[in-house]
Amino acid sequence: MTTEALTLDVLGADAISIQRRRVGWSAFLGTVIEYYDFTLYGLLGPVVFDKIFFPKTDPVVGTLVVLSIYAVGFLGRPFGGLFFSHYGDRIGRKPMMVIAMTVMGLASTAMGLLPTYNSVGVLAPILLVVLRILQGFALGGESAGANVLSTEVGPDGKRGQFVSLVTSGIFLAWILALAASTGVSLLSQDQLLAWGWRLPFVASILLVAVAIWMRLKIEESAVFVKATQIKPPARVPFLELMKVAKRPSFIVLFAAMAESTTGFYYLVFGFTYALRTLHIPVATLLTAMLIANIIALILAPVFGTLSDRFGRRAILSTAYVMSALYATFLFFPLLESGNTVLIYLAMILPIGIGAPWAIGVIGSFYSEQFTDARLRYSGVGVFRGLGTSLGGGLMPLVAASLMAITNGSQIGPIVWFDVICVGAIVAILLARETKDEQLG
Numbered sequence: 001m002t003t004e005a006l007t008l009d010v011l012g013a014d015a016i017s018i019q020r021r022r023v024g025w026s027a028f029l030g031t032v033i034e035y036y037d038f039t040l041y042g043l044l045g046p047v048v049f050d051k052i053f054f055p056k057t058d059p060v061v062g063t064l065v066v067l068s069i070y071a072v073g074f075l076g077r078p079f080g081g082l083f084f085s086h087y088g089d090r091i092g093r094k095p096m097m098v099i100a101m102t103v104m105g106l107a108s109t110a111m112g113l114l115p116t117y118n119s120v121g122v123l124a125p126i127l128l129v130v131l132r133i134l135q136g137f138a139l140g141g142e143s144a145g146a147n148v149l150s151t152e153v154g155p156d157g158k159r160g161q162f163v164s165l166v167t168s169g170i171f172l173a174w175i176l177a178l179a180a181s182t183g184v185s186l187l188s189q190d191q192l193l194a195w196g197w198r199l200p201f202v203a204s205i206l207l208v209a210v211a212i213w214m215r216l217k218i219e220e221s222a223v224f225v226k227a228t229q230i231k232p233p234a235r236v237p238f239l240e241l242m243k244v245a246k247r248p249s250f251i252v253l254f255a256a257m258a259e260s261t262t263g264f265y266y267l268v269f270g271f272t273y274a275l276r277t278l279h280i281p282v283a284t285l286l287t288a289m290l291i292a293n294i295i296a297l298i299l300a301p302v303f304g305t306l307s308d309r310f311g312r313r314a315i316l317s318t319a320y321v322m323s324a325l326y327a328t329f330l331f332f333p334l335l336e337s338g339n340t341v342l343i344y345l346a347m348i349l350p351i352g353i354g355a356p357w358a359i360g361v362i363g364s365f366y367s368e369q370f371t372d373a374r375l376r377y378s379g380v381g382v383f384r385g386l387g388t389s390l391g392g393g394l395m396p397l398v399a400a401s402l403m404a405i406t407n408g409s410q411i412g413p414i415v416w417f418d419v420i421c422v423g424a425i426v427a428i429l430l431a432r433e434t435k436d437e438q439l440g
Contacts, residue, residue, distance in 0.1 A: 023150055023153045031142075033173070033207050036204060039174055040200050044184075077388055078140060078389055084141025086237055094220050097142060097149070111132075111135075115127075136389075145377065145381070167363040172293075184197060184199060241382075252369060255366070256386070260387070260392025262417075263351070263359075265392070265399065270335070304360040316362065320428075368434035
């Protein structure tokens with residue numbers, strides 16, 4: 001590990017350029033696969049999972065149970081972040097990213113092979129919960145590792161742009177998940193429930209194999225190796241982090257809550273509400289979200305580039321101001337308009353513009369907050385994982401529950417969404433600007 005990194009440092013620009021390409025593509029593909037596998041549940045869950053895993057429940061209760069298990073997946077993220085970051089800050093980023101990808105691939109493939117409630121009874125939903133936790137556990141390590149490693153190899157002055165190309169993989173993941181969900185939704189109801197829902201999960205194993213092969217070819221971060229040569233890795237990185245870097249840790253926590261909330265509020269809660277309450281055709285919703293994610297895939301690097309020029313804080317805080325305003329005044333009126341064009345806009349605006357506005361910046365913003373490379377993986381892994389769990393992980397369930405106990409009122413979900421955005425805006429404005437800092 002050390003020899004590889006030092007060789008790159010000695011060889012100079014050509015070797016560093018090769019490393020950047022390898023790390024960039026590997027982290028991008030890993031991001032695609034991890035988020036594809038994790039998002040599939042959110043899209044297919046409201047359509048089929050209550051019928052095959054909870055067939056004896058009331059439809060409203062079934063929806064809440066499905067969303068609860070969706071939230072359970074996020075419980076594994078901070079624990080995965082803690083586990084993978086501990087060793088990622090002690091022995092290196094590369095091995096942890098390989099292991100995280102393997103765990104995610106196996107868990108997702110196993111989900112596609114699960115027996116149904118009619119086959120094994122209550123064991124089926126129990127296994128579903130276990131696999132969702134494993135997915136979240138793996139994603140907690142993967143998402144942090146990909147961001148940290150790509151930030152550490154990114155060029156000074158253009159890190160925002162470089163890392164945004166990696167984080168844009170989230171949108172390609174959502175595109176693939178939407179395409180897979182749309183494809184199986186064309187099957188008859190009987191075919192979908194019998195075997196069609198399994199195909200998107202099982203198919204991901206092929207991409208996982210390619211991603212693991214790519215991971216094995218990347219080099220360790222030279223920035224991390226240099227830092228550990230100057231000072232040995234911390235015995236327990238998280239404990240040292242809490243001694244010397246509380247402020248950036250909590251800045252990442254609150255920013256991550258908004259990051260995941262502003263995505264999954266629409267992708268899961270909005271989708272479920274539109275499908276179950278407004279009875280908007282699933283094909284209309286999936287098509288709108290597919291278009292939105294294609295736009296987002298293009299725009300994420302644009303916002304990353306803008307953050308290199310105008311600063312991470314300005315771009316990111318503005319993103320959450322606009323998200324809060326949209327959720328408060330436009331989302332529900334557009335979605336409930338009954339006009340197909342406006343329904344399309346209801347989903348395209350927040351996912352196609354609002355989400356990349358933030359996601360194009362968050363990768364570099366999180367990692368740059370931690371000045372000590374020996375603790376960087378832990379800071380991003382633990383606090384981004386915890387933030388996404390408290391934010392996007394709980395948002396669909398909290399929003400649906402608030403609507404259920406208030407007879408369908410939209411005030412509860414809107415207020416909760418806005419509170420999370422305001423918390424993130426305050427945290428981001430308290431952070432230091434990092435666009436001109438050097439990490440090497």
